[in-house]
Amino acid sequence: RLPYTTLFRSRGPVRTRFIVGNWKMNKTASDAGAFVHRLSQELPHHAGIQIGLTPPFTALHAVREALGPASAVLLGAQNLYWEDKGAFTGEVSGAMLKDIGCQFVLVGHSERRQYFGDQDSWTNKKVLAALRHGLQPILCVGETLQDRDSGQTDLVIQRQLRAGLAGIEAHTLPTLTIAYEPVWAIGTGRAASPEQAVPVHRLIRRTIGELSGTDIGNHVRILYGGSVTPHNIADFLASEEIDGALVGGACLDPVSFATLVKVAIGSKPTTV
Ligand code: PGA
Numbered sequence: 001r002l003p004y005t006t007l008f009r010s011r012g013p014v015r016t017r018f019i020v021g022n023w024k025m026n027k028t029a030s031d032a033g034a035f036v037h038r039l040s041q042e043l044p045h046h047a048g049i050q051i052g053l054t055p056p057f058t059a060l061h062a063v064r065e066a067l068g069p070a071s072a073v074l075l076g077a078q079n080l081y082w083e084d085k086g087a088f089t090g091e092v093s094g095a096m097l098k099d100i101g102c103q104f105v106l107v108g109h110s111e112r113r114q115y116f117g118d119q120d121s122w123t124n125k126k127v128l129a130a131l132r133h134g135l136q137p138i139l140c141v142g143e144t145l146q147d148r149d150s151g152q153t154d155l156v157i158q159r160q161l162r163a164g165l166a167g168i169e170a171h172t173l174p175t176l177t178i179a180y181e182p183v184w185a186i187g188t189g190r191a192a193s194p195e196q197a198v199p200v201h202r203l204i205r206r207t208i209g210e211l212s213g214t215d216i217g218n219h220v221r222i223l224y225g226g227s228v229t230p231h232n233i234a235d236f237l238a239s240e241e242i243d244g245a246l247v248g249g250a251c252l253d254p255v256s257f258a259t260l261v262k263v264a265i266g267s268k269p270t271t272v
Contacts, residue, residue, distance in 0.1 A: 024111070098133045157207075177221045
């Protein structure tokens with residue numbers, strides 16, 4: 001069963017929006033209960049969109065417990081290792097994440113690529129490992145400022161996509177989510193404009209279509225990430241190309257994150 005609702009209309013598939021709050025290396029397991037309690041107070045019961053949280057490994061269990069079994073909020077991890085078990089000190093496998101109650105996992109976040117050496121070949125193994133364990137991967141791609149200034153954005157995005165998705169069966173592609181996160185927009189307060197983001201989202205969709213030889217690109221959710229706030233989320237979601245957001249800084253306060261989610265629930269896309 002695919003983790004999204006596909007409602008066909010004349011304009012094509014409707015992709016359920018997905019807003020993910022990435023805690024990065026913030027908050028302890030002890031912080032989890034109060035955060036989840038406050039978030040649950042603020043969020044409507046039937047959001048009509050998907051909401052996800054990626055706490056650090058150490059807080060996954062506490063967040064799972066605080067959410068409870070019936071919560072609509074999905075639990076994800078920020079990274080995984082591709083082997084299932086063994087002598088890999090310091091690493092966490094897909095099997096372990098699944099066992100602790102994760103439903104999805106970020107792969108290839110630019111901070112992993114930048115500070116921890118995650119390469120395209122690794123992201124590919126991580127995507128495959130996630131799928132093997134029934135975790136929905138969110139593959140993050142994005143160009144640096146240098147790439148953009150030298151006109152390399154499209155090349156870099158296509159390389160990251162083709163390498164990251166190598167060997168994945170076409171029928172599995174719709175279960176993936178892609179996050180377009182321009183590196184220069186992450187944590188800088190300098191979000192890309194929708195005019196900058198939308199052409200890259202189209203390129204991602206087209207590239208996935210080419211990889212699969214079908215119209216599957218139309219079914220894949222593509223999130224925008226990089227300095228998303230409650231104030232600018234509606235501008236991104238105004239485009240039909242942008243299916244949600246990966247949010248860092250603005251998700252650390254539960255009220256700010258809930259406000260952002262509520263704007264996402266209320267805003268309507270327009271065909272562009
Ligand atoms: P930011 O982070 O919202 O703080 O820019 C986004 C991300 O890294 O996913």
